[in-house]
Amino acid sequence: MANTCIVCGRAAGSGEHVFPAALGGRRTNKNIYCTTHDNGYSSLVADLANQVDAFNAMLGVVPDHSNEVKSVRAHDAHSGEELKLSVNESSFTAPRVLFQKPIAHGVQMEMSFPSRQAMNQWLAEQKANGLDVTPLQKAQEHTYYLGEVHHRLRFGGPCGLGAVAYVTQTFLAQAFPDLARSGDLAQFIAYTQAIAKLAQINGGCSEMKNGPPDPRLEPARQAYEASLASLGGQAPVWWDFDPQPDATPNAFEFGHRVVVGVDAVDGQIFGRFSLFSSIHFGMRFGAASASVVTKTVTVDIDPMAAHPPNDIKKIESATAIARVAVPAQPNASLAAAISTKSQERVFSELLRKIEAHSLGKAAAKVHAELAGYSALSEVEAEDLLARVIDGQAQRVLNVAKYVLENFKPHLPAALLLTLGPMIDAMTIHDPNSANGLSTKATETLDLAKGALASQMREDIKVGRLDERRIAELLGEGPGAAVIGQAVLAPMVKMLVPMQI
Ligand SMILES: [Zn+2]
Known part of the structure; x- marks a missing residue:
């Protein structure tokens, strides 16, 4: 039966x-x-x-009968372009034109591709269509920083x-x-x-x-x-x-x-x-x-x-x-x-748990990457630290943005009027740049990464940079404090004379 x-x-x-x-x-x-x-x-x-x-x-999650982790299509709020997102990668699904101008007998373009493979494929397609494309400089790899990403749930x-x-x-x-x-x-x-x-x-x-x-x-x-x-x-x-x-x-x-x-x-x-x-x-x-x-x-x-x-x-x-x-x-x-918001709470609680899980995974990765730190020469060790933090730059940027967003409401109304736009400019995105950030935002990110590097260097010295501490620095209160101090320093310097 x-x-x-x-x-x-x-x-x-x-x-x-x-x-x-x-x-x-x-x-x-x-x-x-x-x-x-x-x-x-x-x-x-x-x-x-x-x-x-x-x-x-x-x-x-890797679906059964598949070798690739699940990914979803989403939209980058700044460039409006489609992204493929998963726990392993976030990349644009199509080439992006960053800049173009007419020149004699053609067009000069600055373009960004999801990968080298995608670039070579695009070049081959142009050739097949009878278009003559001459690369003007060697391709460089950049990280593109995401702002808000829209995926309809x-x-x-x-x-x-x-x-x-x-x-x-x-x-x-x-x-x-x-x-x-x-x-x-x-x-x-x-x-x-x-x-x-x-x-x-x-x-x-x-x-x-x-x-x-x-x-x-x-x-x-x-x-x-x-x-x-x-x-x-x-x-x-x-x-x-x-x-x-x-x-x-x-x-x-x-x-x-x-x-x-x-x-x-x-x-x-x-x-x-x-x-x-x-x-x-x-x-x-x-x-x-x-x-x-x-x-x-x-x-x-x-x-x-x-x-x-x-x-x-x-x-x-x-x-x-x-x-x-x-x-x-x-x-x-x-x-x-729905009316008591308990459905919304179910989803936001799940997202919070997933975020904590992925922060934990990032911290474990950083901890493993820094394992050889103490055996290196000072120069090599610095280099390693910078590289490892670079690998977490999107997280660092998110913390900097979070700090600045939360700093704004604490300003007196009179100051907010002048400082508000300055604070916004500190993390503003520029979809036409290779890394997706404005010059100002790139500076803010560099400040934040530098502050995190010195804190980690101190922590390693006193033997407290374990996985938990790394998670705190990459996405919790202690990291916000360290990064906040660094990115707000220029602002605070301005504020002090103003208040006197
Ligand atoms: Zn049947």
């Missing part, structure tokens, strides 16, 4: 990922869906994967919830193979099928792309509504903003969790789903018609584990602690969460 598709009852064997590969799932199971029904869910999963791409990119919606329901349904089928084929899940499966069909159609989940509306769209919408009607008019899955009943912390730092179970008391078949230990959902699959034994299966999934066996942790228990209370109106809890 366990070898049949839970949707149609025909032979299973598609070998789908139990937890989606795009989200870092590494395990497959051939006993749950036939190929048709496995493929049928792929658009739905793709929709959820798109929604969490930004988090995966920030954490460096879209999360939830009927398809996001549908994907959550589908993934949890797959886990239920794995942990309770007989229950999944008992017919007690029929309405729930009909719902995930209906939303999956909608996800396959242009405009079904995402905004409609150009072109005439797909004639399949309206019937698919009606079928989806009909699947909800048989469930009492509402989706069997909902956002959960309440504290989680199972207080066992996730086995992994940014682990996902899927909980499935059944309660013998009333036959409730329940499920819970948490993304990155932060975003929680609840669902009710149905009620068992035959007698059942109470059991809960909890699986924690580490999206950052490269491969089995340490990518998941499974716990079985004979209680129904994670059973769910179906909200009277699932959308009401989401509406309340």
Whole structure:
């Protein structure tokens, strides 16, 4: 019985990922869906994967069957150009023209390319088009400093919830193979099928792309509504903003969790789903018609584990602690969460955790890079320190900007009028420069890097530059104090005579 598709009852064997590969799932199971029904869910999963791409990119999650960490497309606020962002890199996706002027028989251009490879490709393309391009000077490598980056985060919606329901349904089928084929899940499966069909159609989940509306769209919408009607008019899955009943912390730092179970008391078949230990959902699959034994299966999934066996942790228990209370109106809890800002808090808290994690990783890297510092000559050691800090220059710039932004409101109104624009100018971006910064901002960055270097040199001398201290200097209060003192010094010098 366990070898049949839970949707149609025909032979299973598609070998789908139990937890989606795009989200870092590494395990497959051939006993749950036939190929048709496995493929049928792929658009739905793709929709959820798109929604969490930004988090995966920030954490460096490598999708299964891929060698590259997840990246997302975003826009640089200053140049307006498209960027590819991941934990490993941020680069423009296309060449940028920094400057151009007509000259005799042609145009002189100053250009910036995402990489040497991209430059060579562009040169070859021009040649193929019959254009004669002569490099006037050797290419130089520059770091381009980012200001605000815009990436639209879209999360939830009927398809996001549908994907959550589908993934949890797959886990239920794995942990309770007989229950999944008992017919007690029929309405729930009909719902995930209906939303999956909608996800396959242009405009079904995402905004409609150009072109005439797909004639399949309206019937698919009606079928989806009909699947909800048989469930009492509402989706069997909902956002959960309440504290989680199972207080066992996730086995992994940014682990996902899927909980499935059944309660013998009333036959409730329940499920819970948490993304990155932060975003929680609840669902009710149905009620068992035959007698059942109470059991809960909890699986924690580490999206950052490269491969089995340490990518998941499974716990079985004979209680129904994670059973769910179906909200009277699932959308009401989401509406309340939005109006009380608790949904926003969920995301900002997750982003804060990711930022702390990446600061920790940067600190570990710097610590390792500086390991040989003490054995070097004074000149070599200085050189190494400067290079290592250069590697963290975007962070240093961010701290300088943060300090200056927070300094402004402390100024008396009269001074703010004159000093405000000066402070803004200290970190102003210039998309037409090779490094993306104005001359003034480059000076500010140099001041900040210099201040950090002298502080680190002092810290090494007294033996206190451990990973924690490096993290403090690169992105926390102590670093802000050191950098603030350096970048505000010229301003303070001006202020003192003014106040006398
Ligand atoms: Zn099937």
